[in-house]
Amino acid sequence: FFSVPLPFCTMQSYQEIAPAAEKSYITKVAGAVIGAVAIGAFAFGYYQGGLQVDAELESTTVFNLIANTVARPAPSYSIFGSPRQSLAPLEARVAGVEIPNNKRIEIALQSIYGVGPKVAMDVLDATGINPDTRTRALDEEELTKLRQELDKVDYIIEGDLRREIRGNIERLRAIRAYRGLRHEMGLPTRGQNTKNNARTRKGKKIAIQGKKK
Incomplete structure (x- = not known):
């Protein structure tokens, strides 16, 4: 019903239009880059300005007062109006x-x-603390006695004990003793049967794919 005329240009007109189009394209690209x-x-300057404003605000007394008020947790009150004590003591x-x-x-x-x-009863006997006392009922003086008693050289606990055990195992491995070799292989060291069980030392079973028939 209607027709659209096709664009038509001669070689001479194309040679006249091409330089202008190329110049226009370069101008657009340069404008986009700029x-x-x-x-x-602009964004970098705005960010730097915001940091400077934040630093100035932090230096003011009013800002510090507001920040401390917001950061401080509000105390919880009981029905009688007094601050409620924490239900879970520290x-x-x-040691x-x-x-x-x-x-x-x-x-x-x-x-x-x-x-x-055995060690727990020895410590309590030395400090004179009743073994049936709950930990939360002990005062600071009794806790100090416990700490001082456990700090004595008679008791090797926590990090010192772990280092001693690790050193003993390393010594057995260094002299290539039987127990040291068993430690290296991750197997029991006291003659236990390992054909069945011994999963604690050997770890979980690893499935091995059977031969194809």
Whole structure:
């Protein structure tokens, strides 16, 4: 019903138009690059200005007062209006280990590496503390007595004990003793049967694919 005329140009007209089109394309690319550089410079300057404003605000007394007020947690109040005490008191720290608060001190001391029932009772006898006392009921003086007693050279616990055990194993491996070789292979060292079980030392079973028939 209607027709669109096809563009038509001669070789002479093309030679006249091509340089102008190429110059226009280069101008557009250059304009885009200059615009991108200008936007980047503006954004960088805005960011630097914001940092400077933040530094000036932090130096003011009012800003510090507001920041401290927001950062400080609001105390929780009971129905009588007084601040409520925390329901979970801080755990006591003995020999660098936090011992549980809700257990008897005789049991709580055994959470320290190297302290068993015998050592725990010896420490409590030396300090005069009742073994049935809960850890949370001990005062600071009694906790200090426990720390001082465990710091004595009679007890090797925590890091010192771990280093001693590691050193003993390294010595057995260095002299190529039987127990040292068993440690290297990750197998029991005291003559246990390893055909069955011994999974604690050997780890989980590894499935081996059977031969194809």
